[in-house]
Amino acid sequence: MQIDEILRRTFHLDEFRPLQREVIEHFMAGQSALVIMPTGSGKSLTYQLPAVGLDGTTLVMSPLKALMKDQVDKLRALGVKATFINSDLSRVEREKRQEKMARGELKIVYVTPERFQKPEFLAAIDRAMKAVKNHGAGIVRLVVDEAHCISQWGQDFRPEYAKVGLLRERLQNPPTLALTATATAEVRADILRTLHIETAPTLSLPIARPNLAISVDDVSGLDQKVEKIIEILPNAGSAIVYFSLITTLHKISETLRRRKIVHVLYHGDLPEKIKRKSQEDFLNGREPVILATPAFGLGVDKPDVRAVIHAEVPGSIEAYFQEIGRAGRDGKPAQCVLLYDQDDVTIQMEFIEWANPDGEYIRKIMSLIAGNEARFRQEGADFLREQMSYFNKRDYRVETTLNLLQSWGILEAAKITGELTDELWNEDLRAARKRHQQEKLLKLVRWVNGRSCRPQSIYKYFGEPDGERCGICDNCRARDRL
Numbered sequence: 171m172q173i174d175e176i177l178r179r180t181f182h183l184d185e186f187r188p189l190q191r192e193v194i195e196h197f198m199a200g201q202s203a204l205v206i207m208p209t210g211s212g213k214s215l216t217y218q219l220p221a222v223g224l225d226g227t228t229l230v231m232s233p234l235k236a237l238m239k240d241q242v243d244k245l246r247a248l249g250v251k252a253t254f255i256n257s258d259l260s261r262v263e264r265e266k267r268q269e270k271m272a273r274g275e276l277k278i279v280y281v282t283p284e285r286f287q288k289p290e291f292l293a294a295i296d297r298a299m300k301a302v303k304n305h306g307a308g309i310v311r312l313v314v315d316e317a318h319c320i321s322q323w324g325q326d327f328r329p330e331y332a333k334v335g336l337l338r339e340r341l342q343n344p345p346t347l348a349l350t351a352t353a354t355a356e357v358r359a360d361i362l363r364t365l366h367i368e369t370a371p372t373l374s375l376p377i378a379r380p381n382l383a384i385s386v387d388d389v390s391g392l393d394q395k396v397e398k399i400i401e402i403l404p405n406a407g408s409a410i411v412y413f414s415l416i417t418t419l420h421k422i423s424e425t426l427r428r429r430k431i432v433h434v435l436y437h438g439d440l441p442e443k444i445k446r447k448s449q450e451d452f453l454n455g456r457e458p459v460i461l462a463t464p465a466f467g468l469g470v471d472k473p474d475v476r477a478v479i480h481a482e483v484p485g486s487i488e489a490y491f492q493e494i495g496r497a498g499r500d501g502k503p504a505q506c507v508l509l510y511d512q513d514d515v516t517i518q519m520e521f522i523e524w525a526n527p528d529g530e531y532i533r534k535i536m537s538l539i540a541g542n543e544a545r546f547r548q549e550g551a552d553f554l555r556e557q558m559s560y561f562n563k564r565d566y567r568v569e570t571t572l573n574l575l576q577s578w579g580i581l582e583a584a585k586i587t588g589e590l591t592d593e594l595w596n597e598d599l600r601a602a603r604k605r606h607q608q609e610k611l612l613k614l615v616r617w618v619n620g621r622s623c624r625p626q627s628i629y630k631y632f633g634e635p636d637g638e639r640c641g642i643c644d645n646c647r648a649r650d651r652l
């Protein structure tokens with residue numbers, strides 16, 4: 171069946187979104203690829219449609235257990251034979267599904283990465299591959315969703331993802347699709363290496379944002395920052411002012427209020443209700459200015475943000491690009507100004523310290539949770555912070571530790587379900603992570619002090635091919651004046 175026909179008949183969709191057709195044709199033709207498309211742009215279809223069109227089974231690895239059932243339900247409703255296998259299922263149910271997979275009765279099987287450690291699952295895979303001789307096609311495609319989790323350097327690193335190369339060999343190296351929303355050149359290389367893929371093209375939508383005018387303004391001290399902010403605030407549309415520290419956010423908010431500049435606030439220490447109200451008022455245009463920490467922005471899709479101002483340096487080029495990406499979604503001109511005070515770099519350096527707790531600290535948190543499950547369930551991180559004699563407002567080791575434990579799969583539903591092995595976290599790993607984060611910060615600082623086209627050097631950082639300089643950033647304008 172032609173892919174257009176499958177699109178209509180099975181998926182009941184009229185047309186492909188950008189890049190979907192290219193990826194689908196490539197993958198169906200038996201080629202591997204790294205696919206980078208933003209969240210919501212329709213990555214799932216790029217493997218679901220080929221799975222329907224091909225003989226055999228497509229194995230999809232995903233870390234998001236919660237989304238699996240949903241995806242499978244949707245596929246089943248469309249008449250596609252799909253299932254998922256993860257730890258939420260009873261043993262009996264898992265075995266039943268594994269047997270179906272082994273017999274080649276399924277088109278799409280979603281699995282979590284920890285399945286690869288389970289002998290019973292691996293045995294089912296081996297049976298599926300052996301069955302090829304007699305009937306069916308076996309497992310003919312591998313898909314790695316949220317592939318950035320493979321990379322040691324990502325915040326979302328999953329140790330089990332590191333073993334996917336071995337699994338791929340066991341499947342006799344089928345054509346493989348690795349999908350993610352963002353990846354630096356470094357993370358891309360990491361993904362291919364871990365998958366044992368020598369070369370494969372990256373298929374991505376252009377990341378260029380030609381309507382953003384980026385500039386860096388040197389400032390010293392809060393007063394200068396306030397003056398600049400007032401100067402930059404647009405007459406029409408809205409503006410986001412980003413801060414690293416909640417204390418700075420409040421100080422500047424006070425000054426702005428005295429100067430009669432209305433605005434709302436958004437940061438992690440505000441009650442849910444206030445945060446929700448700030449976000450709503452900003453999104454529907456009732457409030458044109460929001461002062462926020464990076465906690466604000468995920469999923470914010472407001473077309474007419476005319477300025478994104480950074481009152482303090484972010485920690486990496488990725489973070490910066492993601493945050494300014496909220497400006498000018500309507501394609502009309504927008505301004506992105508980074509107010510650079512050299513002293514602010516130390517804030518980020520301190521963040522890196524807190525982001526990498528030592529093993530002793532992590533074990534202490536684990537035993538606190540294990541020994542006080544009820545209280546932890548009720549009070550959450552607050553309880554832990556109180557117990558860990560939390561003096562410094564910027565010490566967010568508790569949050570980091572909880573995130574790490576969750577990503578390692580040893581904290582589930584407020585329960586400790588595993589041990590902190592040396593493989594998960596050791597002194598070398600911790601040091602390597604820290605060094606890596608410091609290097610990212612250094613790259614941002616170099617970019618700040620650099621003299622080449624601002625967006626071009628960002629695209630280069632993401633491994634994009636060279637393009638023309640933007641002509642509207644501070645560096646391009648300075649060059650044109652010469």
Ligand code: ADP
Nearest residue numbers: 183185186187207208209210211212213214215
């Ligand atoms: P991603 O994984 O890239 O974040 P999804 O694959 O979950 O995105 O898709 C997001 C939404 O877009 C889904 O609701 C999906 O049904 C829809 N979608 C995907 N492709 C198309 C298309 N060609 N036409 C219409 N809707 C689509």
Ligand code: MG
Nearest residue numbers: 210213214315
């Ligand atoms: Mg997805």
